[in-house]
Amino acid sequence: MKKIYIVLFALAITFSGCKKYFDINSDPATPQDPESKTLTPPLFAQMERGIQFDARYIGGTIQYFGGAVNVGENHGWLRNSDALGEIWRTNYYGLGANLNLIISDSQERQEYNYVGMAQALKAWGWQITTDYHGEIILKQAYEPNRFVFDYDPQSDVYAEVVRLANESIANFSRTDGVGTPAKMVGFDLAYNGDASKWIKFNYGLLARNANNLINKASYDPDKVIEYVDKSLASNADNFIVPNAGSTAANANFFGPQRQNMQLYRQTRIMAGLLDGTYFTGTAGTVIDPRRANMLTASPDGVFRGTLPNSGDPGTTAGLNKIPNLWGVLDGANPGIGQGKYLFKDNSGFPIMTYAELQFIKAEAAFRDGNPGLALTAYQNGISASIDFVSALGTVITPAAKTAYMTSASVRQTAATLTLSDIMLQKYLALYGYGFIETWSDLRKYNYNVGDTKGNNPYFPSFVFPATFSADNAGKPAQRHRPRFNSEYIWNVAAIRAIGADKDDYHTKKMWFTEP
Structure with missing residues (x-):
């Protein structure tokens, strides 16, 4: 170790005054004191x-x-x-x-x-x-x-x-x-x-x-x-991380170019929420106008989804196979620029949305004993979610939106609104991006345990895997x-x-x- 110090000291004397040999931190191509603006864009990708x-x-x-x-x-x-x-x-x-x-x-x-x-x-x-x-x-x-x-x-x-x-x-x-x-x-x-x-x-x-x-x-x-x-006053305030989608390097992680989601299938709970089953008790009574943008029908025209920890029970011959998140069967790649909703190459990724915040307000107002305020925020959240989904696929017409907003799937009075209505519509709205917020909701309400009779008053359509x-x-x-x-x-x-x-x-x- 002593010899190293002697050599370094000798070199320092030999090249004293020759700054360019030793000031390695002055290289403009590799600055050691970068400005804030140069550090900022990659943060959003992270x-x-x-x-x-x-x-x-x-x-x-x-x-x-x-x-x-x-x-x-x-x-x-x-x-x-x-x-x-x-x-x-x-x-x-x-x-x-x-x-x-x-x-x-x-x-x-x-x-x-x-x-x-x-x-x-x-x-x-x-x-x-x-x-x-x-x-x-x-x-x-x-x-x-x-x-x-x-x-x-x-x-x-x-x-x-x-x-x-x-x-x-x-x-x-x-x-x-x-x-x-x-x-x-x-x-x-x-x-x-x-x-x-x-x-x-x-x-x-x-x-x-x-x-x-x-x-x-x-x-x-x-x-x-x-x-x-x-907080956020409309969808114009949504925090969205953009994705160009022109190459695999700048494409959405969920999109076809990245090929990360071939085997992931749409789920039974999402299909049931979007066809009205879990809001009205009868499948097909009220079809959510968001459904065609968020999910894909099987070849026989029926919208299906998997149960937790279950594979695809469908058969090609029966035309009842369950599509993946891109809207195709058997993990096929639909091609650059294809996919749907938040699973397209150029879809931005939401970090926070106005719809989410309105459901948070609805939940708080309901728990605060103010069902009128809860109803307004709940309906605002649904409306904002429909507009958000509409912008990412086939345009949802005002007539289709009105028909859903006045249907049996959406509570029309404060007296009929339940906390389950709020939490299920929030669960639906956060599909594809609000993973941690949704998990927090499930855990803070103790998942599907519910009351002593086994009823889950908040997420009645959520079931655990068989094992x-x-x-x-x-x-x-x-x-x-x-x-x-x-x-x-x-x-x-x-x-x-x-x-x-x-x-x-x-x-x-x-x-x-x-x-």
Whole structure:
């Protein structure tokens, strides 16, 4: 080691004054101090990637996807694998330090809108990661020179989301500094620098955060309603990550070019919601105008779907095979630019929508004993969802929309509205994108357990698979484990401390679902 120091000292004397030989950080092609704007566009792709990768599994658990494709449908997990760990990777690696760099750089430059954007994305990252994994690493996450990390309780993460969202709102509300919307145009792929929309997004995060706490004594439905009223005001405020779809590199992960979803089938619960079965009790009584855009009929013209952890029971001869999410049979690739709804190459991916927020408001108002307000928000959510779906496929005519909105599938009076109506319409509206929010709803209402008579008052059409994974001990999944490669190899002591070394850890209930 001493010889190395002597050699370096000699070289330093020989080349003193010759800066170009030693100042490797001055290479303009590889800047070590990048501006916030150069770090920003990839962040949105990371958000989409994290959810969509893990949606291949969680989509089966919540029954948006079927076909007995993987362990998600029987609520299981994969040993020694990073599968189901992409949200973790997104939060800590894809966003993580990049957001810290943006905050530091932008504070120094007094570009407070970039600070606010980074804080909003950090809040989103913490919320979605804790809702997916439970206890996670928060306080020590980015401490330098640390190689092992302690886990923090979910309550601390929820509090941090609130802090960050409020700080983001404050930064987007500042009138000092040099940050302008123009400086974010072309780099902010969601809102193009519109501070008012970022503020609404933050209030949407606060609404999600507060509405997950229905089982806590601190739950405040009035506060949830306040947050929603300050959040997304229409579909024009939706947070959508765009996808060009011209090549596999810039195409939607769910689209045909990426070939990730060939074997995933549409599900029985979605078919039943869209043909009126689970709203009126009779299939075909009221056909939802969204159905043709969201699902595909079998060759015999009947819309079908799989049961959880079941393959396709149809036969080619019987013309009753169940299509996949692209609208084709047997995993065939429909070709570039084809597919449907959110499963097309160029479909953007929603991170948050106005429809979702209206259903959150409806739920809070109903729980607050204000059925009139709940009815209005519930109908607003359905209407917004129809408009959203219409924009992604065959246009839904005003007449078709009106016919559905005044049908037996949609409650017309406050006296007839139930919490089940609200939650099922929300479940339907979030199909294909609201995976973690839907899973949070299912878990906070204890899945399909219902009352002592076995009735599920919230999701009556949701049924468990015939058998759970062998590791589950007869219990449904409540969380997913921390990412294998970073935690089960390098952070084993911390894993043991939270019980994540146990085979059935993924069935341990979340803090937010408990009283």
